[in-house]
Amino acid sequence: MTLTGHTSTRKMLYWGSHYLMIAAFVIFALFPLYWLLKVSVTPNDILYTEGVRMWPSRTTWDNYTFVLTQSNFPHYFMNSVIVAGTTAAVTTVIAALTGYAFSRFAFRGKVIIVALMLITQMFPLVMLIAPIFKILAPLGLTDSLTGLIIVYTAFNVPFATFLMQSFFDGIPKDLEEAAMIDGNTRFEAFRAIILPLTLPGVAATLGFVFTAAWSELLFALMLVSSESASTFPVGLLSFVSKFSVDFGQMMAAGVLALIPACLFFLLIQRYLVQGLTAGAVKG
Amino acid sequence: MASIEIANARKSYGAVDVLHGIDLNISDGEFIVLVGPSGCGKSTLLRMIAGLEDITSGDISIAGNVVNDLQPKDRDIAMVFQSYALYPHMSVAENMSYALTLRKTAKEKIADAITNVADILGLSALLERRPKALSGGQRQRVAMGRAIVRKPQAFLFDEPLSNLDARLREQMRTEIRKLHRRLGATSVYVTHDQIEAMTMADRIVAMHDGIIQQVGSPVEIYDHPANIFVASFIGSPAMNFLEGTYETKDDNGSDGAGICLSDGSLVPVLHAQGATTHQAATLGARPEHITIVSDANSGLAARVDLIEPMGLSTLVHATLADKPIKIFTMDRPDYAVDSTIHVSFDMEKVHVFDTKSELRLPPITEPHPSHRD
Numbered sequence A: 001m002t003l004t005g006h007t008s009t010r011k012m013l014y015w016g017s018h019y020l021m022i023a024a025f026v027i028f029a030l031f032p033l034y035w036l037l038k039v040s041v042t043p044n045d046i047l048y049t050e051g052v053r054m055w056p057s058r059t060t061w062d063n064y065t066f067v068l069t070q071s072n073f074p075h076y077f078m079n080s081v082i083v084a085g086t087t088a089a090v091t092t093v094i095a096a097l098t099g100y101a102f103s104r105f106a107f108r109g110k111v112i113i114v115a116l117m118l119i120t121q122m123f124p125l126v127m128l129i130a131p132i133f134k135i136l137a138p139l140g141l142t143d144s145l146t147g148l149i150i151v152y153t154a155f156n157v158p159f160a161t162f163l164m165q166s167f168f169d170g171i172p173k174d175l176e177e178a179a180m181i182d183g184n185t186r187f188e189a190f191r192a193i194i195l196p197l198t199l200p201g202v203a204a205t206l207g208f209v210f211t212a213a214w215s216e217l218l219f220a221l222m223l224v225s226s227e228s229a230s231t232f233p234v235g236l237l238s239f240v241s242k243f244s245v246d247f248g249q250m251m252a253a254g255v256l257a258l259i260p261a262c263l264f265f266l267l268i269q270r271y272l273v274q275g276l277t278a279g280a281v282k283g
Numbered sequence B: 001m002a003s004i005e006i007a008n009a010r011k012s013y014g015a016v017d018v019l020h021g022i023d024l025n026i027s028d029g030e031f032i033v034l035v036g037p038s039g040c041g042k043s044t045l046l047r048m049i050a051g052l053e054d055i056t057s058g059d060i061s062i063a064g065n066v067v068n069d070l071q072p073k074d075r076d077i078a079m080v081f082q083s084y085a086l087y088p089h090m091s092v093a094e095n096m097s098y099a100l101t102l103r104k105t106a107k108e109k110i111a112d113a114i115t116n117v118a119d120i121l122g123l124s125a126l127l128e129r130r131p132k133a134l135s136g137g138q139r140q141r142v143a144m145g146r147a148i149v150r151k152p153q154a155f156l157f158d159e160p161l162s163n164l165d166a167r168l169r170e171q172m173r174t175e176i177r178k179l180h181r182r183l184g185a186t187s188v189y190v191t192h193d194q195i196e197a198m199t200m201a202d203r204i205v206a207m208h209d210g211i212i213q214q215v216g217s218p219v220e221i222y223d224h225p226a227n228i229f230v231a232s233f234i235g236s237p238a239m240n241f242l243e244g245t246y247e248t249k250d251d252n253g254s255d256g257a258g259i260c261l262s263d264g265s266l267v268p269v270l271h272a273q274g275a276t277t278h279q280a281a282t283l284g285a286r287p288e289h290i291t292i293v294s295d296a297n298s299g300l301a302a303r304v305d306l307i308e309p310m311g312l313s314t315l316v317h318a319t320l321a322d323k324p325i326k327i328f329t330m331d332r333p334d335y336a337v338d339s340t341i342h343v344s345f346d347m348e349k350v351h352v353f354d355t356k357s358e359l360r361l362p363p364i365t366e367p368h369p370s371h372r373d
């Protein structure tokens, strides 16, 4: 029938343009990563001579070998893993407990605490560097990973808390009340009933904080001066010298730095998708 | 199993008083239904018994012990929630055994208890399923099962049937009653559905605006409502109310009394205790206590508005003295709309209420209501 023929063409057109748009977006988003990869495997001698090509005529792993064996990069990398991992873990624990309290309890000063937490998110970070340096220096926390972890945790807790709260809000409080009547204390009910149901939220929060801490440059640059406590975003800058930029090595380091973030998201991906959609539906 | 005593229990949220001094004694094994319109504080009272809500003042005791400061887990009560509140990440069996596991009951004992309860509730085939994969009725059963495996001191139910369709609700109503007879467990059941209250309760507690209006057996409450609120809330179709004045010919009771309606017609009633002549009074008549008479002289004229067949019976909507009334009849009347019929009130069954205080003024022939709550 002409009618169905008509609608099926329209349908195809619709889905065609749908996928075309998605493809365009994905290409747009991933192209820089592709370029990163391309430059990282391009031998130094042809980097500038070949002009703009989608793929170099020769490829090499030299940049990677150099970064891994000759440079300080593995050290920066480990520092970053420690800082981002600890920050993510500590922040998520604090955010889960605080978010639960915000979601379930009415207490004096709640509004004030929420307001304060929002205010901390309003200042440009640059403004806070000097005071924070002043505070940390006498405590011996500048130039140390611990200092970075504390600063990152402090800055990420407010948002992470609101994120966790929204996940707790999505879980009916009947559930822990049922558990409390069944024989749990409130904390046991939180651990045994509510937390397992909030795993997607925990994963999302972990992922968010980890990425934020992993890629943070400003504080890492300002609070840390020694090589030994530098994180990899600072390390990347060491490939920029006064006279030249070693793009090949820098890109290789960049590709390596992507690996933990990718691994991390691969691990939590299952919960994350669940969590984001669950949150979306429940609103 | 245990008795529950509630003595002058109050609840306020800040400046808002939700419960104003509740006094109630529930005896061992009794099935009490708390009924009242939305927002009257039924759930709050139930949650105070459960320990999920603080008691602002007053005392609640279970089995003779004041439990005001006990955590829910130490009160040994079970509760069935309106939302069922099944643990989504546990199987049916795990949901039902959770409380026993927490009490470190031996594995074989738990298994026995689960098999037994699953049998009673017809859940044996579903034990390994997650709540997500159950129908509403099945979830409701699991919630019941979770409560009864524990053999608690008392059961608390907060509108457990309100998410079920009408047929299933009727079925569960009977099942819960049977279960109660079998277990003999003290139960407090909250509902806003007066039919559930009538059919299930040993005693009904009718609440309104945080105050207990009346406590009594379903029949007591239905036949002798304490005030206009209880009279209008219990019974479906609801009682008819006609405002007027209380008139007597002779105050010694030998001659008649009546309610004079707004159009001047007089409905004879029994002499009412404490009523004064000419006082504002409201006539309360259940639809089944009004009859349609063929003799124009022995009834009041009313205009037919609507005939509502209900299967078993027919409900005639009419207008009397400018007020809508409903008349229940087992006949199959075929009056035309706007035709005139004549109705008469069953003098022995209708009620007189003081319009101002809204209290029922019982007939002088009726003994004082026994206070046995």
Ligand SMILES: Nc1ncnc2c1ncn2[C@@H]1O[C@H](COP(=O)(O)OP(=O)(O)OP(=O)(O)O)[C@@H](O)[C@H]1O
Pocket: B013, B016, B018, B036, B037, B038, B039, B040, B041, B042, B043, B044, B045, B192
């Ligand atoms: N946290 C609170 N703060 C202030 N008022 C509250 C709070 N919780 C409940 N209330 C009020 O207490 C009153 C009683 O509530 P409750 O839930 O007990 O009513 P209910 O009789 O169970 O009604 P329903 O049949 O709708 O469930 C309501 O008027 C409600 O607005």
Ligand SMILES: [Mg+2]
Pocket: B042, B043, B044, B158
């Ligand atoms: Mg309620």
